[in-house]
Amino acid sequence: MVTLAKSRGYRAFQVVNAVVLTGVVVVTLYPFINIVARSFSEERYILSGEVNLIPRGFNLTTYQIVVADPMFWTNYRNTVVYTVVATAIAMVLTTCYAYVLSKRHLKGRTFLIWVAVFTMFFNGGLIPNYVLVNSLGLTNSIWAIVLPNAISVFNLLVMKAFFENLPGDLEEAAAIDGLNTYGILGRIVLPLSKAVIATMVLFYAVSFWNSWFSAFLYLNRTELFPVTVYLRNIIAGATGAENAGAGAADLTQVAANIQSVTIMLTVLPILAVYPFVQRYFVSGVMLGAVKG
């Protein structure tokens, strides 16, 4: 009797659960699909509020105009360059420091850890950072974006935890064979750490790819902007359809969905790699949690 009642209640729960989770999926995806539909729709359907999940009056005018805007591609290239350079520098600094921190026998290790961890809980704040970057003369250069964010303490701790859990025997054997610290790190430790390195590269790359505020704050020349700032100026209305190169004939069409089109073109690379990289992110977060 008890089993029967329980299973009936459980079955009811399963139904409710299915409904709730379906709702979650719909709510998560609906705004995306709406943006897709808008980006391909004709202006009169958009403005009358008839575009929902399916494009109405299929139309590529705005895509053609945004893709023909040289500034869009300049900014896209900037995003790629900033992401690659920033990720490379961040990886070098993070790997070096994480390796140092993972050596339990090292004198002063606790201090070195606290130097990093304290910055998670207290930071100088926007204004002193702004004053600093300006006075270092980094404005309007890639370094204003790359250098102030070169180490993420979370990523640092993930890597440290990984290095700490590597078996020490190999390193000791290499040391006995006469390899110095740099050799051990480069030839023994890093080849063993491909998984965590891939994860960290992705963490940094996605965060630099997505970042916009440093660029917005420190760059004031359009040709230096990353594509996120290009998009920001479109959605904030700072760049109108005519600035994107729309002629009089296409002006209303472009004005109606330039935001959706630019959103689409900006997220496309992320959506393309997302299915392949997602699990690395999940495992990275869990590794970060293991260190407690």
Add this chain to the structure above:
Amino acid sequence: MSNTPTTMNPPPDTSETRPATRRRRRPAGSSSSWSGAFRRNWQLYSLAILPLLFFAIFRYAPMIGNVIAFRKFEPGGSVLGEEWVGLRYVNLFLNDPTFWNVFTNTAILGGLTLLFCFPLPIVLALLLNEVRNRGLKRFLQSVSYLPHFLSIVVVAGIVMQTLAIDGPVNQLVRAFGDDPVAFMQKPEWFRTIYISSEIWQTVGWGTILYLAALTTIDEQLYEAARIDGAGRWRQIWHVTLPGIRPTAVTLLILNIGTFMAVGFEKVLLLYNPLTYPTADVISTYLYRMGVESSNFSYAAAIGLFEAIIGLTLILSANLISRRAVGTSLW
């Protein structure tokens, strides 16, 4: 999963091999001397030089730079300001009604974020945990993690498009026979918009740690509970929830610590002068004061105040949780 086994399952702590290492590397007598440590490990220390420079310049120098909160600062003059003015800027903002307005907005947005974005991932994780079909579960996870990977600019763009006069939400409003609402221009809607988009972006990703904790709960505990006659709900109450408590407490401490650090970038992207009455928060106010109006000292004083509140919050949350439930960050 095949090529990330080390990441997924870090090998157990190898501390039992460590004492041997320590003995070998620390000859008796010099174990406590710094010069000995440097001579032995200078290559290791040399690897720390560039990272330490980074922390010194881009993390600790700005902390010192906060002295401009107590000094008169001239743009183009000294980075550390010209002369001491004591608490002038602190008094100035404490007597500024706008400051108290943005302070209240920050506290309300922070409180609402904590209220929704802390518990909802637990609920979603419990629901996902009940999905038995592995493929379906993976699909649900993939979908719910997706918004986390988007730039905040894209999220703001999506929010604006969804709430536009001709967007899907207003289509719904019209379907019910009401007039479309210009949501982004209404101060009374800002909090709802902010929290909903925060939920949309963070809740799915927030389930990861809970799902990981759920898999570590011993199946025997459920069996024992079943034998004792516990139904589904009682099993959740007595086995599942205690099992994820350490994770929940840790995340709660972190959430409380970032309570006042309301999503600055998102507010900056979503607000406009019409919605300032509810949308303007401490960080956006000091951004406008400092960066746009060049009142650097005034803005730095507000920023320092905010940072100190943040530090105090996380220290006290940590202390309380260590006393009350024995879990703490350090």
